[in-house]
Amino acid sequence: MFKIIKIASFFIFAIFGVLGLLFVNQSIAYAQVDYVEDEILVKYYNESRPSLIKIKKGLDRESVIQEFSQKKDVEYVEPNYIYKQSIIPSDTFYDQQWYFKKINALKAWDIKRESPDVVIAILDTGVKIDHPDLSSNIWRNVGEAINRIDDDKNGYVDDINGWDFVNSVSDPGPKFSDGFTAPGIMHGTIVAGIAAATGNNAEGITGVTWRAQIMSLKVLDDNGEGRTDRVVEALDYAIKNGADIVNLSFVGFGKSKSLEAAIERVHDAGIIILAAAGNEQGQGDGHFLDETPMYPVCHDGPRGENWVIGVAATDALDQKATFSSYGFRCVDISAPGVSIFSLSIYNPNEHIEGDYFDKKYQGYWAGTSMAVPMVSGAVALIKATNPALDRQGVYDVLLKHSDNISLLNQQYLGRLGGGRLNVGSSLYYSKALLLSKYAKIITTPQKNIPIALREFSLDGTLDDEFLAFSKESLTGASLTSCDLDGDGDGEIIVGAASGIPSVKIFKQDGELLKEFLAFDTNFLGGVQVACGDLNSDGFVEMVVGAGDGGGPHVRIFDADGQIRGHFFAYDPLFRGGVNVAVGDMTGDGAAEIITGAGINGGPHVRLFNGQGELLNHFFAFDKDFRHGVKVSVINTQGAVRNNRLRIVASQGFGGDPLVKMFNINGVLLKSFYAYSEDFKGGVSLAKGDINNDGFDEIITGAGFGGTPHVRIFESNGNYLGSFYAYDKDFNGGINVGVLFVNN
Numbered sequence: 010m011f012k013i014i015k016i017a018s019f020f021i022f023a024i025f026g027v028l029g030l031l032f033v034n035q036s037i038a039y040a041q042v043d044y045v046e047d048e049i050l051v052k053y054y055n056e057s058r059p060s061l062i063k064i065k066k067g068l069d070r071e072s073v074i075q076e077f078s079q080k081k082d083v084e085y086v087e088p089n090y091i092y093k094q095s096i097i098p099s100d101t102f103y104d105q106q107w108y109f110k111k112i113n114a115l116k117a118w119d120i121k122r123e124s125p126d127v128v129i130a131i132l133d134t135g136v137k138i139d140h141p142d143l144s145s146n147i148w149r150n151v152g153e154a155i156n157r158i159d160d161d162k163n164g165y166v167d168d169i170n171g172w173d174f175v176n177s178v179s180d181p182g183p184k185f186s187d188g189f190t191a192p193g194i195m196h197g198t199i200v201a202g203i204a205a206a207t208g209n210n211a212e213g214i215t216g217v218t219w220r221a222q223i224m225s226l227k228v229l230d231d232n233g234e235g236r237t238d239r240v241v242e243a244l245d246y247a248i249k250n251g252a253d254i255v256n257l258s259f260v261g262f263g264k265s266k267s268l269e270a271a272i273e274r275v276h277d278a279g280i281i282i283l284a285a286a287g288n289e290q291g292q293g294d295g296h297f298l299d300e301t302p303m304y305p306v307c308h309d310g311p312r313g314e315n316w317v318i319g320v321a322a323t324d325a326l327d328q329k330a331t332f333s334s335y336g337f338r339c340v341d342i343s344a345p346g347v348s349i350f351s352l353s354i355y356n357p358n359e360h361i362e363g364d365y366f367d368k369k370y371q372g373y374w375a376g377t378s379m380a381v382p383m384v385s386g387a388v389a390l391i392k393a394t395n396p397a398l399d400r401q402g403v404y405d406v407l408l409k410h411s412d413n414i415s416l417l418n419q420q421y422l423g424r425l426g427g428g429r430l431n432v433g434s435s436l437y438y439s440k441a442l443l444l445s446k447y448a449k450i451i452t453t454p455q456k457n458i459p460i461a462l463r464e465f466s467l468d469g470t471l472d473d474e475f476l477a478f479s480k481e482s483l484t485g486a487s488l489t490s491c492d493l494d495g496d497g498d499g500e501i502i503v504g505a506a507s508g509i510p511s512v513k514i515f516k517q518d519g520e521l522l523k524e525f526l527a528f529d530t531n532f533l534g535g536v537q538v539a540c541g542d543l544n545s546d547g548f549v550e551m552v553v554g555a556g557d558g559g560g561p562h563v564r565i566f567d568a569d570g571q572i573r574g575h576f577f578a579y580d581p582l583f584r585g586g587v588n589v590a591v592g593d594m595t596g597d598g599a600a601e602i603i604t605g606a607g608i609n610g611g612p613h614v615r616l617f618n619g620q621g622e623l624l625n626h627f628f629a630f631d632k633d634f635r636h637g638v639k640v641s642v643i644n645t646q647g648a649v650r651n652n653r654l655r656i657v658a659s660q661g662f663g664g665d666p667l668v669k670m671f672n673i674n675g676v677l678l679k680s681f682y683a684y685s686e687d688f689k690g691g692v693s694l695a696k697g698d699i700n701n702d703g704f705d706e707i708i709t710g711a712g713f714g715g716t717p718h719v720r721i722f723e724s725n726g727n728y729l730g731s732f733y734a735y736d737k738d739f740n741g742g743i744n745v746g747v748l749f750v751n752n
Contacts, residue, residue, distance in 0.1 A: 044088035046070075046444060046752070051077050052084040061089065066447050066466045067750065098208050098215040100142075102370055106214055107325065108345035112383065114217060116433030117390060120440055122208060123220035124393035129204055129385055130171075130252035132243050133197030133259070134233060135183040136225035137354055138170050140198060141369065142206040142213040148222040150250065155179075163249055171225035172246060174239040181225035185359050189231035194366070195354050196233060197225065199374055200258050202352035204382035205389070213370045214351060217386025217432065218393075224252055229259060237265045240305075244271040248278045253392065255280055256385045257317075258378035260287035260303040260334075272308045276316040279400055279596015283385050284308075285377035286321040287334040295329070297424075298336030307339040315341070315404065321425050322346025322380040327414045333377050335424040342411055342426040346380035348373040387432040395439040396703030397644065401598060406442070410434040446497070446749045448699040450721075452734040453477060454485035455693070455713055455742035456506050460735060462486065464517070464748060467699055467721075469732025475519030477503045484508050484535070485741065487556075489695075490748045491540035491549045493568040499749045502551060504536035512536060512553060512570070517748060525570030527553040534558035534586060537607075541591030541600035543619030550619070554578070554587035557608050561587040565619070576621030578604040585610040585637060588661075592642025594654050594673050595624075605629070605638030608661055612638055616656075616673065627675025629658035630667075637661030641694040643705035645670075645724040655724070659683070659692040662713050662742075666692045670724065681726030683709040690714040690742060697747030700729075710734070713742035 047066070050059040064073050077086045097103065097115070109115065128148055138147045150169050152161030159166045171181035183194045201223050208219025226243040229235040247255055255275060275282055284306040289295045298307055298319075306319040319340040322333040324347040329335060333346065350372030357367040384407070391403050398406065411428030418425055449472060454460045461474040477486050485506035490499040493514065500522065501515040510528040515521055527536045535556030543550045543565065550573060555562045561579035566572055578587045586607030593600045594616060601624065602617045612630035617623055629638050641657040655678065656671045666684035671677055683692050690712030696705040699721065706729065707722045717735040722728055734743050
């Protein structure tokens with residue numbers, strides 16, 4: 010086997026041949042008892058089998074169990090336990106991959122093994138895309154064909170699997186060009202295999218994730234050397250072509266402003282970047298990055314923004330690998346990086362000094378380069394387990410649930426990140442977060458009817474109701490929900506549909522917390538409400554649009570009702586008001602404001618940042634359409650990125666019950682009718698993950714003139730369920746919202 014170490018003049022990666030190491034696995038073992046959250050089994054004395062009892066949403070599980078246990082005719086009560094197949098991958102060399110026990114991968118795979126929708130961009134020496142353990146996991150550019158034409162107009166011809174930025178060709182694999190080295194040829198393929206080799210296929214090895222989309226971007230030549238301009242171009246390619254994770258298993262000592270700016274663009278696009286901490290090539294103990302910074306691992310934001318997750322390497326005893334760099338500032342987590350068995354390049358016609366490339370699998374490798382793809386694979390599984398997590402949520406799950414290895418590394422306290430990767434623990438808590446809340450659907454009348462705001466379980470059971478405004482005020486309300494005080498439970502925000510432009514904030518039980526006026530008291534047209542974190546400071550802002558008869562005036566308030574900004578979404582002379590929604594469309598952690606013209610307005614949807622600056626716009630319906638547009642923003646594929654969140658639009662009063670879904674660029678992705686095509690009252694919209702799968706569902710309410718019919722749809726338009734929010738003879742139209750409650 011090859012045991013060549015290459016030190017590049019600008020970018021450096023290290024692959025050490027290590028033979029005959031003795032591994033002592035010290036993985037943490039713990040027992041997790043899984044059961045169906047809302048079900049119990051009750052065994053009555055007079056029955057041969059237990060009865061399955063559903064626990065109503067909002068009821069305390071333990072109280073229900075205790076209640077049944079005290080009944081004289083009950084023999085016992087127990088959870089409805091969940092059993093899972095216990096599987097060890099069938100891959101030939103799985104037993105060589107000692108590190109899976111160390112990072113608790115088997116526990117992780119009981120929860121999630123595959124991340125088929127997650128794209129991992131590997132910027133490296135190229136990936137052998139036809140390797141039998143990778144070919145089914147290679148990213149496919151669906152907008153491109155092999156025809157010598159740039160079909161998708163992205164500037165790269167026939168880039169169906171990535172791009173070679175060294176040779177400017179579409180084949181993103183290694184080339185065996187003059188001066189090639191064994192590490193240079195194999196490095197990218199080794200890295201790809203660690204992250205996402207196909208699992209359980211009776212072939213070779215398994216990756217941390219058994220299925221993902223590997224986007225190969227060759228930025229280092231076959232000798233293992235790279236240049237800033239190529240890396241920068243590849244990072245921009247990753248942004249434009251849908252990468253979720255960027256794996257950078259290379260380092261250098263030069264601090265490039267160009268590279269720093271590119272990494273900032275990647276971060277601003279919502280993509281997670283992971284980079285190697287770097288290796289000491291001599292007999293030293295690794296570089297202390299606070300004193301001798303390396304890049305790109307140390308490219309973080311000027312105000313302490315964590316642009317790059319830095320990964321140090323540990324050995325089989327959880328001690329810092331002797332070669333691994335370390336530091337307080339640049340290193341966030343550690344992962345095994347010694348004696349790693351992975352893929353190889355099979356090309357028996359090529360050799361170096363008689364050593365032929367005649368193996369598809371080979372080891373053992375070492376370096377922080379090996380540790381990074383372990384974390385990349387783990388991040389892919391985290392995102393697949395809980396698609397609702399934004400980037401900071403992924404960071405928290407990954408870093409806060411790593412294993413503390415300080416006792417074994419006392420001379421490096423705080424300088425190996427939060428600990429050693431524990432993908433099992435990370436996935437367990439990812440799933441727990443997903444199941445930590447349940448949803449209620451909330452409704453109000455649209456106009457001039459003093460009917461209560463109502464809260465419903467998903468099956469249509471009425472849980473609670475209260476008057477948002479007095480019966481004497483004769484006003485309906487717009488509504489939304491956000492966690493304004495940070496306690497995990499949503500507060501209900503309502504805006505008067507007419508009369509004094511009042512905004513009220515309620516607890517879930519109807520207790521009034523705050524009230525303020527969104528506009529001048531002389532304005533009687535009502536207000537539309539939305540909410541979200543507009544400046545990524547961790548605090549929610551309220552966004553208010555003027556109602557019927559007002560200008561297209563949007564105002565922004567903090568949780569205390571203090572105004573923080575305002576702008577006009579359309580021509581100030583327009584008097585139909587403006588509908589508003591809030592969502593992080595660009596994936597940078599700061600939500601954007603989406604607007605639709607109010608009553609009698611055209612089909613113009615606009616996208617603004619939190620400062621009121623126009624970012625994009627498009628027409629949701631025909632240009633001569635004049636019924637106003639209701640808007641919402643939903644997460645349909647889990648990644649909070651500009652090509653994943655969708656804008657949902659519906660028509661206002663007088664319009665069809667047609668619901669349309671668009672990407673950020675206004676490309677129509679899906680449309681369906683929420684009610685009968687003959688109905689002309691329009692449709693109100695809300696969104697929320699009501700079935701705890703990490704993806705939003707679309708909730709609709711029939712508009713003015715229709716029955717109080719609430720319907721629930723999947724993002725693809727598939728019907729899930731419905732109920733009536735008020736008496737069936739009510740025809741005042743309803744607004745809908747989603748309220749989340751802690752379990």
